[in-house]
Amino acid sequence: MKFSIATVSLGGTLAEKLAAIANAGFDGVEIFEADVLAYDGRPADIGTMVRDHGLEIIAFQPFRDFEGMPEPQRSRGFERAKRKFALMNELGAEDVLVCSNVSPLSLGGIDRAAADLRELGDVAETFGVRLGYEALAFGRHVWDYRDSWEIVRRADHPRVGLILDSWHVLARKLPVAPIASIPADRIVFVQVADAPAMDMDLLQWSRHFRNFPGQGDMDVDSFMRALLSTGYDGWISHEIFNDRFRMASPRRIAEDGERSLIWLRDRLEPGTLPPRVVPEAVEWIEFAVSEEEAPALEAVFAGLGFRLTGRHRSKDVTRWSQGAINLVINTEPDGLAHSQQIVHGPSVVAIGLRVADAAAALARAEGLRMHVYRGEVGVGELDVPAVRGIGGSLLYFTDSKTDLARVWEIEFEPVESVPPGPLSRIDHISQSMTPDEMLTWRLFYLSLFDVERTPQVDVIDPAGVVESMALHSPDRTLRICMNASASERTQASRFLDEFFGAGTQHIAFLTDDIFAAAEAMQASGMATLPIPDNYYDDLEARLGLEPEFVERLRDRGILYDEDETGRFFQIYTRAFKERFFFEIVEREGYTGYGAPNAPIRLAAQARLARQPAIPRL
Numbered sequence: 001m002k003f004s005i006a007t008v009s010l011g012g013t014l015a016e017k018l019a020a021i022a023n024a025g026f027d028g029v030e031i032f033e034a035d036v037l038a039y040d041g042r043p044a045d046i047g048t049m050v051r052d053h054g055l056e057i058i059a060f061q062p063f064r065d066f067e068g069m070p071e072p073q074r075s076r077g078f079e080r081a082k083r084k085f086a087l088m089n090e091l092g093a094e095d096v097l098v099c100s101n102v103s104p105l106s107l108g109g110i111d112r113a114a115a116d117l118r119e120l121g122d123v124a125e126t127f128g129v130r131l132g133y134e135a136l137a138f139g140r141h142v143w144d145y146r147d148s149w150e151i152v153r154r155a156d157h158p159r160v161g162l163i164l165d166s167w168h169v170l171a172r173k174l175p176v177a178p179i180a181s182i183p184a185d186r187i188v189f190v191q192v193a194d195a196p197a198m199d200m201d202l203l204q205w206s207r208h209f210r211n212f213p214g215q216g217d218m219d220v221d222s223f224m225r226a227l228l229s230t231g232y233d234g235w236i237s238h239e240i241f242n243d244r245f246r247m248a249s250p251r252r253i254a255e256d257g258e259r260s261l262i263w264l265r266d267r268l269e270p271g272t273l274p275p276r277v278v279p280e281a282v283e284w285i286e287f288a289v290s291e292e293e294a295p296a297l298e299a300v301f302a303g304l305g306f307r308l309t310g311r312h313r314s315k316d317v318t319r320w321s322q323g324a325i326n327l328v329i330n331t332e333p334d335g336l337a338h339s340q341q342i343v344h345g346p347s348v349v350a351i352g353l354r355v356a357d358a359a360a361a362l363a364r365a366e367g368l369r370m371h372v373y374r375g376e377v378g379v380g381e382l383d384v385p386a387v388r389g390i391g392g393s394l395l396y397f398t399d400s401k402t403d404l405a406r407v408w409e410i411e412f413e414p415v416e417s418v419p420p421g422p423l424s425r426i427d428h429i430s431q432s433m434t435p436d437e438m439l440t441w442r443l444f445y446l447s448l449f450d451v452e453r454t455p456q457v458d459v460i461d462p463a464g465v466v467e468s469m470a471l472h473s474p475d476r477t478l479r480i481c482m483n484a485s486a487s488e489r490t491q492a493s494r495f496l497d498e499f500f501g502a503g504t505q506h507i508a509f510l511t512d513d514i515f516a517a518a519e520a521m522q523a524s525g526m527a528t529l530p531i532p533d534n535y536y537d538d539l540e541a542r543l544g545l546e547p548e549f550v551e552r553l554r555d556r557g558i559l560y561d562e563d564e565t566g567r568f569f570q571i572y573t574r575a576f577k578e579r580f581f582f583e584i585v586e587r588e589g590y591t592g593y594g595a596p597n598a599p600i601r602l603a604a605q606a607r608l609a610r611q612p613a614i615p616r617l
């Protein structure tokens with residue numbers, strides 16, 4: 001399998017696109033016609049620029065509305081083709097993508113189309129180029145790959161082959177099994193694309209909402225399995241028409257594309273990478289704060305029932321614990337945490353995850369071309385494997401089979417022993433990002449970890465809609481909620497603005513007694529998020545709850561939800577320096593995140609946004 005991407009998938013100038021494509025590790029590129037037209041230089045220079053990047057032009061595309069035309073359009077089509085083939089000679093491109101005709105002028109008929117392609121094959125021969133014919137799902141007469149293949153078969157010309165594009169096959173819900181009987185040597189190359197399930201016009205869906213395999217809802221794997229069963233081992237090329245991708249950094253999008261293909265190959269040929277990582281526990285969450293801010297954060301931790309359980313043997317780093325939760329405060333004057341604190345303010349700088357085999361986890365991340373982080377390892381310190389995650393924060397891996405199991409003991413001087421407390425472990429980690437980054441991080445987490453995703457939902461913030469998606473490991477040890485908003489004033493967006501980028505916005509702790517947790521917080525003077533009476537009045541009516549039960553919730557500012565999976569309780573703290581906040585949840589079987597309560601919570605937070613932060617000691 002050789003990896004390529006069409007230039008139409010990225011934003012930027014052609015030079016920027018090619019640099020990003022080469023940097024991401026691709027071997028080939030499809031040159032989109034518009035990129036040539038917009039280029040201020042000779043086509044031959046484009047060819048040189050591509051080859052200087054170590055890339056190969058796998059195709060020039062697209063050549064449109066050719067087959068089945070009446071005169072005079074038919075003759076004009078041949079004239080146009082000659083101009084394009086000459087251009088391909090200059091570029092150094094051997095293959096051209098001819099897509100099925102969408103013109104209302106075009107005439108149907110498999111034999112007519114086959115005859116046109118055969119004749120075009122003769123022209124192609126004189127230029128030394130080859131045609132690949134692709135059925136567009138919205139083609140006027142040809143929209144099924146079985147028809148395009150029949151046309152290619154009847155054209156019966158050595159310069160005429162087939163191009164398959166997973167998007168057109170899957171968008172039309174065509175069966176993939178017949179792909180298996182197409183001879184591999186008649187397939188010029190193959191395009192892959194995924195997309196979210198959407199009930200909309202095919203052309204609009206195709207031209208604006210495609211995404212990389214692994215980012216959408218289509219069964220690209222079945223398409224690929226049928227393809228590979230033919231023995232095909234040529235180019236696999238991303239062709240992603242997506243408005244958001246074109247607005248985003250070409251470098252990041254190209255990296256996502258490469259990762260998508262590496263993961264696709266890993267699913268089709270398991271064993272090329274170590275298996276997807278199964279998270280066993282969230283071992284710690286590390287906060288970068290300045291020395292001045294540290295006491296306020298310590299007071300929040302103490303108010304939540306955490307105790308100082310360790311001091312790092314050589315660094316300005318402390319460990320706060322309760323149950324199986326470890327929170328780390330890093331005020332080191334140098335290093336990554338400090339730079340993060342300077343750039344982003346007080347923030348989550350790292351998450352430590354316990355996995356079965358930390359070295360294998362790192363090897364998988366490297367195989368997926370994630371950015372491995374190698375920090376300085378001081379005397380007596382462990383070299384904990386880490387990769388760069390959201391917003392440049394770190395994801396550390398520990399395991400229980402190496403010295404990493406004893407990280408607390410090795411690196412920290414014990415203070416108090418770990419108190420039991422009402423909070424037992426981390427329930428979920430919620431991260432905010434821009435809408436175009438959602439797909440980046442979704443692909444990052446899904447390709448690295450053995451996690452599943454829940455459908456994307458829209459949450460209403462007073463200032464706009466927030467797209468929200470949750471990922472969870474099989475036993476739900478790791479749950480990550482991703483939030484993104486296009487509005488500039490939603491909480492998710494304010495977080496991005498004030499925080500200068502994506503990151504962890506809140507952390508939810510699990511308790512098995514929310515009332516005890518609430519009382520402990522009240523006793524220690526921790527202010528929680530005030531919830532309006534209207535919410536409780538509605539709750540009682542909507543869910544038919546006992547008034548006494550609702551009173552208990554109201555007294556303690558506890559949010560409640562129930563569904564077919566069980567019952568759910570939530571309390572929120574106020575935000576720390578307007579940056580991040582904490583949530584306490586109790587689950588009685590419930591598997592969700594209290595989506596019906598999110599607008600209430602967001603409205604309450606919006607009211608407090610510019611008021612003094614916690615705690616009120």
Ligand SMILES: O=C(O)c1ccc(O)c(O)c1
Binds near residue numbers: 099
């Ligand atoms: O939408 C289009 O025009 C178009 C062009 C070329 C392709 O390969 C394709 O899949 C779609």
Ligand SMILES: [Mg+2]
Binds near residue numbers: 134165191239
């Ligand atoms: Mg295509």
